Amino acid sequence: MKTALKRTLCALLIGLGLYSLLGFLILPGIAQRVVNQQLANYATVPARLERIELNPFSLKLSLWGLHIGEPDAEQLGFGRLYLDLELDSLWRKALHLRDIELEKANVDALRSKDGELNLATLFNLPESQPAAADEPDSPMPAVLIERIALIEAALHFEDLQPTTPFELTYDSLNLELHNLSTLPDDNADLSLSARGPNGGHLDWTGTISVNPLVSSGHLVLTDAKLKAIWPYVRDVVPLELADGVLQASTDYQLALGDSVQLNLQQLSISIDALALQAPDQRPLLNLASLAISDTSVDLEKQQVSIGQLRSQKLETWAAREKDGELDWQKLFATPATASRDTADAQAKPAAPTAAAGQAPTPETTAVAATEEPVKASQVAAVEAEKPWQIILKDGQLRDYQIHLADRQPATPVELELGPLNLDIRDFDSLAQAPFTLKLDTGLGKQGRITAEGPVQLSPPSARLQVGTENIDLRVAQAYISPFIRMELRSGMLGSQLQVDLQSADPLQLQITGNARVSQLHTLDTVKQRDFVRWKTLQLDGLDYQHGKRLDINSIRLEQPYARFIINEDRSTNVSDLLIPQPASPAPAKSDEAPLAIHLGGITLADGSANFADFSLTPDFATAIQQLEGSIGTIDSVQQKPATIDIQGKVDRYAPMSIKGSLNPFDPLAKLDIAVDFKRIELTTVTPYSGKFAGYRIKKGRLNLDLNYKINNGQLNAENKVVLEQLQLGEQVDSPDAVDLPIRLAIALLKDPDGKIDIELPVSGDLNNPEFSVAPIIWQTLRNLVLRAVAAPFNFIAGLAGGGTDVDLGQVPFSAGSSELDKGAQGTLNTLADALKERPGLRLEVEGTSAANPDGPLLAVQRLQREFQYNWYKIQQRAGEQVPASAAEIEVPEDAQPALLAGIYRARLKQQPPAEWAELDSEVRADKMRDALLAYWGNNKTLLRKLAQERAASVKQYLVKDAGLEDQRIYMLDVGLLPDSEGDQVATILQLDSE
Secondary structure: OHHHHHHHHHHHHHHHHHHHHHHHHHHHHHHHHHHHHHHHHHEOOOEEEEEEEEEOOOOEEEEEEEEEEEOOEEEEEEEEEEEEEOOOHHHHOOEEEEEEEEEOOEEEEEEOOOOOEHHHHOEOOOOOOOOOOOOOOOOOOOEEEEEEEEEEEEEEEEEOOOOOOEEEEEEEEEEEEEEEEOOOOOOEEEEEEEEOOOOOEEEEEEEEEOOOEEEEEEEEEEEEEHHHHHHHHHOOOOOEEEEEEEEEEEEEEEEEOOOEEEEEEEEEEEEEEEEEEOOOOOEEEEEEEEEEEEEEEEOOOOEEEEEEEEEEEEEEEEEEOOOOOEHHHHHHHOOOHHHHHHHHHHHOOOOOOOOOOOOOOHHHHHHHHHHHHHHHHHHHHHHHOOOOEEEEEEEEEEEEEEEEEEOOOOOOEEEEEEEEEEEEEEEEOOOOOOEEEEEEEEEOOOEEEEEEEEEEOOOOEEEEEEEEEEEEHHHHHHHHOOOEOEEEEEEEEEEEEEEEEEEEOOEEEEEEEEEEEEEEEEEEOOOOEEEEEEEEEEEEEEEEEOOOEEEEEEEEEEOOEEEEEEOOOOOEHHHHHEOOOOOOOOOOOOOOOOOEEEEOOEEEEEEEEEEEEOOOOOOEEEEEEEEEEEEOOEEOOOOOOEEEEEEEEEOOOEEEEEEEEEOOOOOOOEEEEEEEEEEEEHHHHHHHHHHHOOEEEEEEEEEEEEEEEEEOOEEEEEEEEEEEEEEEEEEOOOOOOOOOOHHHHHHHHEOOOOEEEEEEEEEEEOOOOOOOHHHHHHHHHHHHHHHHHHOHHHHHHHHHOOOOOOOOOEEEEEOOOOOOOHHHHHHHHHHHHHHHHOOOEEEEEEEEEEHHHHHHHHHHHHHHHHHHHHHHHHHHHOOOOOOOOHHHOOOOHHHHHHHHHHHHHHHHOOOOOHHHHHOOHHHHHHHHHHHHHHHHHOOHHHHHHHHHHHHHHHHHHHHHHOOOOHHHEEEEEEEEEEEOOOOEEEEEEEEEEO
């Protein structure tokens, strides 16, 4: 019994010793040799395992010093791998490991340009046999691991495939898993801590289940440098990263099954000191901070819900280039991956193709057969992809600064937008409910824009309260310069508007509120003079409905000013400013109704204007100041006439007014306008008088009373012109001057008070394209002057009630007489009264006589005077009593024949013919009488004397009897006529101006 026991004990001891020898020494040595042999057979690089330790009693296995790779470039290895196998694995039908520890693990992974991973080329492994299509999936082996620990591992990964190589290093990576099992629904506790020399610390705690593969937990990423991952972003987003730090933390739930289910909760992400640059190193974006918190992500629902977003001090630059594209748009339009894609295409072998004239190989057929289905599936996947939903509950952007530039205009435009503050609440990219937007930003040096209200994306709509203040309108200069030669020197826009967008397609937009443009000042860059300016343009009660209606309750214009110039070539400053544009095609006719316009009223306050005409010599200029007044309601739909009531001063002192009503949309339908100018100094229009009348104006004032009425295109106009104390100056050489006696016309028209009162009525059909008002007025005025100067006495006849049938231009005298009869006296009385009404006129009297009928009577009178003269002398010599004058003596008839012979010899200076001596005394006396009468009948001296006497009689009567000033009557040289009709001869009167 004892012997058997001893033998048993010895056997056990021997067996135990052999077991120990086998377990502690032989098996580890054999295993190490086998492992190294296998590494030598299959490894493509030097590989070895330093040693293996096994405790056959506790089943604890340790592998030491695995090295794969060149000695100075090890790619894979570890310091120690420890496994603690439990014996109950034999009866539990599951691999039960108490502990697995991997110390000092080292992985150096490299992906080359062609996408190959160096770890995949470390071993040449035999190809595995593919599983049969009908072979059922083998069940997952049962494994239970109480603890897995990765201690101080190191990971180095470098990817050469991106344009900029990517490199990641973790030199302290620690992982613990507790109770990892492949049994269904078993969860293992996990904790991971990764530290790297360049920051980017990762902490991971949670649970993980292998069957099914499910995990949940908490992740924290600290101080991650965005530069580390930017090579991958750089190939998608062609921007250069100068700086940026990422912080993130989240709770997560992950399930990998038929679909990937990922849910992130309490996600917080912050980015600090972000700086992006363009490939040419110009700055594009600098961001002080961006933080999102209380955020969730659901991969299955494709939903991102951001509870809170806060961002501070973003500064960015954007520009529109010469070709009209944005610089950012150009960056993304030319992806940075283009060069890499080209390099990949060159590096990868091309798919085999059939050469021309060759039959396709099986390989090319297979490739061609598989290409199209793959593309079709990709397209189908893209089409079926539903959009992600992004929800933002509370977002705030603060102190943003945006630098905008437009390089397309000839003069580049730069605009500063900021500091910009933006609040967004309840934003949902898919929902049809509106979100709240609030914007407050500066614009330029002193401008400000605010906007607040609900906005909806689908369908697009918004209702915003928009305010602007001190918006500098000079930014528009570069955009108006190609069309008009005008400098916008100043101008500020302010408004309080409500913008209501109801639909984007078709566009339904309504804008209501108030707007103002203040301190507008424009400069004519051709003449370098002010063009249009005003202090304030205020629009109240603005209501604009896109394409339908524009309502403005009231428009107030304070201190408006405008300048209008006629150039030397008779063009205007407005036409000079316009820059010719290339012809554009005529717009297509639209069936849409025109925009309805309603203006409640326009008010002018303290307005002014300047007018100049450089086509005249000298230049003409005048000014209108103190413009005040209003224009009533203007409505393009109802089209009722709008009332007008405007007053002002011409050259500061001459009042003017415009009153009445008109329909600006259809002025030919109804118009009633009265324009009144008072006491305009005529010296200001001297250039016009010089140009058209040929004289400067030395003195005078102008009053205009114009009344225009239009009813259904029929014009009835009354133009009343009153000139006060008009005096012409020196004559001007003008080719455009009318060939008329202007001074006489003025004298004819000027009344005793120095006024010229002219009425010029005009009527006609304005619908007739050949009808024009201005030419009619000018022609009417010209005809008036022509009529006056052509028949001045007829023109003034009515002034004294003489009527136009009275000819005041001549005074009839009986043949041979200079005495005024009653008719002539009446004519002179009428003329005197008319001349008193026209004190600027002077009368010129031209005494006239005619050989027939004045000559014979003058001869008889002269013969009678000769009888008296000679008889007077005879009586004196005889000592007879005679009167004081020979004209008073009477000559007896019987004494006359005796006197004839002496008179004949004395006046004709000859003796009577000898044959007359034989004649009867009476016959002889008749012969001498006839000879004397014939001599005196054609005597110009007698005729001139008679004409002079007649002129003197006219002047004497006008002065002595009619009361006309003698200085206004001028005696002209007499006129001698050969004949005159009837038994009267008319003395001619003429009018001239003083």
